[in-house]
Amino acid sequence: MTQLSTLLGATAALALAAGAAVASPAVIFDLGGKFDRSFNESAFNGAERWREETGQSYAEFELTAEPQREQAIRRFAEQGHDPVIMVGFMSATPLEQIAPDYPETTFVIVDAVVDQPNVRSVVFNEHEGSYLVGMLAAMASETGTVGFVGGMDIPLIRKFACGYAQGVKAVNPDATVLVNFTGTTPAAWNDPARGSELTLAQISQGADVVYAAAGGTGVGVLQTAADRGILSIGVDSNQNYLHPGQVLTSMIKRVDNAVYEAMAGGEGLETGVQVMGVANDGVGWALDEHNEALITEEMRAAVTEAEEKIASGELQVHDYMTDETCPALTF
Amino acid sequence: MDLTAFFQLLDATLRLATPLLLACLAGLFSERAGIFDIGLEGKMLVAAFLAAAVAAVTGNVWLGLLMGIGGSLVLSGLHGLASITFRGNQLISGVAINFLAAGITVVAAQAWFAQGGRTPQLGAGSRFAEIQLPGFAALRDIPLLGPLLADVVSGHTILVYVALLAVPVSWWVLFRTRFGLRLRAVGENPAAVDTAGVSVIRLRFAAVAIAGLLCGLAGAHLSTAEPAAGFIRDMTAGRGFIALAALIFAKWRPWGALGACLLFGFLQALSLRPATIEAVIGLRVQTQFLDALPYILTVVILAGFVGRAIPPRAGGEPYVKER
Numbered sequence: 001m002t003q004l005s006t007l008l009g010a011t012a013a014l015a016l017a018a019g020a021a022v023a024s025p026a027v028i029f030d031l032g033g034k035f036d037r038s039f040n041e042s043a044f045n046g047a048e049r050w051r052e053e054t055g056q057s058y059a060e061f062e063l064t065a066e067p068q069r070e071q072a073i074r075r076f077a078e079q080g081h082d083p084v085i086m087v088g089f090m091s092a093t094p095l096e097q098i099a100p101d102y103p104e105t106t107f108v109i110v111d112a113v114v115d116q117p118n119v120r121s122v123v124f125n126e127h128e129g130s131y132l133v134g135m136l137a138a139m140a141s142e143t144g145t146v147g148f149v150g151g152m153d154i155p156l157i158r159k160f161a162c163g164y165a166q167g168v169k170a171v172n173p174d175a176t177v178l179v180n181f182t183g184t185t186p187a188a189w190n191d192p193a194r195g196s197e198l199t200l201a202q203i204s205q206g207a208d209v210v211y212a213a214a215g216g217t218g219v220g221v222l223q224t225a226a227d228r229g230i231l232s233i234g235v236d237s238n239q240n241y242l243h244p245g246q247v248l249t250s251m252i253k254r255v256d257n258a259v260y261e262a263m264a265g266g267e268g269l270e271t272g273v274q275v276m277g278v279a280n281d282g283v284g285w286a287l288d289e290h291n292e293a294l295i296t297e298e299m300r301a302a303v304t305e306a307e308e309k310i311a312s313g314e315l316q317v318h319d320y321m322t323d324e325t326c327p328a329l330t331f
Numbered sequence: 332m333d334l335t336a337f338f339q340l341l342d343a344t345l346r347l348a349t350p351l352l353l354a355c356l357a358g359l360f361s362e363r364a365g366i367f368d369i370g371l372e373g374k375m376l377v378a379a380f381l382a383a384a385v386a387a388v389t390g391n392v393w394l395g396l397l398m399g400i401g402g403s404l405v406l407s408g409l410h411g412l413a414s415i416t417f418r419g420n421q422l423i424s425g426v427a428i429n430f431l432a433a434g435i436t437v438v439a440a441q442a443w444f445a446q447g448g449r450t451p452q453l454g455a456g457s458r459f460a461e462i463q464l465p466g467f468a469a470l471r472d473i474p475l476l477g478p479l480l481a482d483v484v485s486g487h488t489i490l491v492y493v494a495l496l497a498v499p500v501s502w503w504v505l506f507r508t509r510f511g512l513r514l515r516a517v518g519e520n521p522a523a524v525d526t527a528g529v530s531v532i533r534l535r536f537a538a539v540a541i542a543g544l545l546c547g548l549a550g551a552h553l554s555t556a557e558p559a560a561g562f563i564r565d566m567t568a569g570r571g572f573i574a575l576a577a578l579i580f581a582k583w584r585p586w587g588a589l590g591a592c593l594l595f596g597f598l599q600a601l602s603l604r605p606a607t608i609e610a611v612i613g614l615r616v617q618t619q620f621l622d623a624l625p626y627i628l629t630v631v632i633l634a635g636f637v638g639r640a641i642p643p644r645a646g647g648e649p650y651v652k653e654r
Contacts (some may be wrong), residue, residue, distance in 0.1 A: 032436075033447050035447015185620050192563055193558075196559060201600075220559065227560075
């Protein structure tokens with residue numbers, strides 16, 4: 001017991017020492033992990049870019065369980081980190097309560113809106129990016145059936161699915177869009193075996209392009225798609241390199257830019273809602289040496305045209321989260 | 332629903348039931364000997380990690396399987412040491428193993444591959460490929476039975492067949508051998524076994540070792556058998572607990588375990604295909620409901636509505652030799 005308390009004491013001292021640095025930014029990565037090759041990893045890349053460019057350091061914490069969330073936010077605020085950046089919509093509810101307790105600290109939340117004076121909320125128009133990859137999917141599909149594998153069944157992921165379906169239908173109104181979600185608990189972000197099974201089920205129903213918006217589960221989706229010789233679409237980070245020539249494209253969400261800008265903004269960071277869409281390069285689709293051969297000139301032209309129309313406001317992609325309905329899909 | 336879709340459903344059922352079945356049999360051996368084992372999840376996780384990691388490094392999936400089983404056995408040994416030798420609480424030891432496994436796999440994977448607690452994706456050579464059973468493809472022309480044999484029975488990885496084979500073997504070992512009789516007796520009345528001059532400790536260790544072996548196979552299936560390819564953290568996703576539910580459902584019997592795991596696997600396969608259900612019964616069933624069904628059924632069984640599930644009598648109690 002004595003040994004244990006010494007150990008605990010030592011850990012606490014260490015934690016205090018680590019927090020002594022003044023007003024450095026802090027990043028809290030969500031469940032799913034810093035290296036999910038997707039959403040969190042993108043945030044990590046943005047933070048690393050800031051660190052390399054400025055030579056300054058930042059504090060970080062990787063959530064491994066739900067109860068750590070509030071503790072982590074409070075601890076970083078107590079230690080004087082500014083801004084405190086958290087990625088993931090799940091932090092919205094605790095932040096709503098915590099933010100007023102630390103009026104001097106600026107908080108940044110990615111993927112959710114928290115209406116407090118000292119919070120910057122960064123949200124992405126994922127439906128716009130998903131619309132673009134949906135168009136590509138429809139043009140690449142030979143069977144006229146395309147799939148979508150979501151992670152946890154939440155409005156945010158339905159927003160991806162809805163944008164995707166609209167893009168597919170814009171190119172081919174008769175196309176079938178199969179939509180499956182991995183689960184209803186956070187475990188759904190880390191279940192590649194189930195992702196594989198969902199993909200097999202969609203293939204058996206005729207799908208020949210599958211879009212995975214499922215965090216770590218997506219690894220299983222992309223793998224199975226590559227094994228069975230169909231195309232897949234990655235999400236959040238550029239995942240084209242995972243299976244070169246077999247990933248049609250990736251819907252990129254520039255979480256790295258959001259995190260980088262927040263860190264570069266420092267203590268005097270502007271608060272309020274920041275929307276990152278096609279218009280300001282917040283979302284887009286990936287084209288690199290791994291998928292060049294899959295994207296024809298015709299496809300590229302069509303998507304570029306849609307991009308311009310979305311950016312100019314001429315084309316409105318419906319956002320599922322505004323009214324919880326989708327014109328192109330029934331859930 | 333056409334026949335092809337139905338066969339694909341059965342095909343997925345077998346794949347999904349395999350890790351459950353292996354873990355369920357592991358729990359069966361352990362609990363029949365009087366050792367509760369809620370650490371199935373942790374053992375599977377460690378085995379999944381080691382199997383994928385070693386397969387990724389050496390390119391040899393068999394070596395991976397061996398190491399996976401080894402890792403699972405080490406945790407079994409730990410469980411045995413805590414709950415048999417030192418007579419600790421079996422449930423707490425099991426929980427500790429789950430925590431240990433969840434943490435150590437991520438830390439080790441990060442230290443080893445630096446890919447954020449996951450292993451590299453496994454290529455074609457370094458995972459278990461699907462086996463087309465010889466001669467089965469030729470039978471495809473027989474109506475009904477042909478496609479059933481060619482599509483459902485054939486074309487799985489070797490671990491699926493091992494799991495199915497483990498059922499009769501377990502039954503034979505438990506109910507037709509002297510070792511099995513003693514093992515079951517140790518779970519019911521260890522004092523009687525001890526009086527007969529047979530070591531309770533040794534029998535219980537043997538039981539947890541068998542459980543470790545089976546969990547090792549289950550874990551390797553999750554990370555190295557097609558369509559899976561690699562380890563990511565917490566990838567067991569509660570399968571160890573579903574296996575425990577299946578064990579209660581099976582009333583601690585091997586053939587029952589097969590039935591329960593196939594049923595649970597079928598429910599999982601079904602929940603992956605909401606469109607199929609809608610087409611058949613004309614009603615939209617929430618997939619959440621299908622996911623919850625194994626647990627609901629277990630509660631129903633426990634409540635005694637469908638026969639009674641009586642656990643081994645000496646389960647959960649460490650054996651203290653009388654002086």
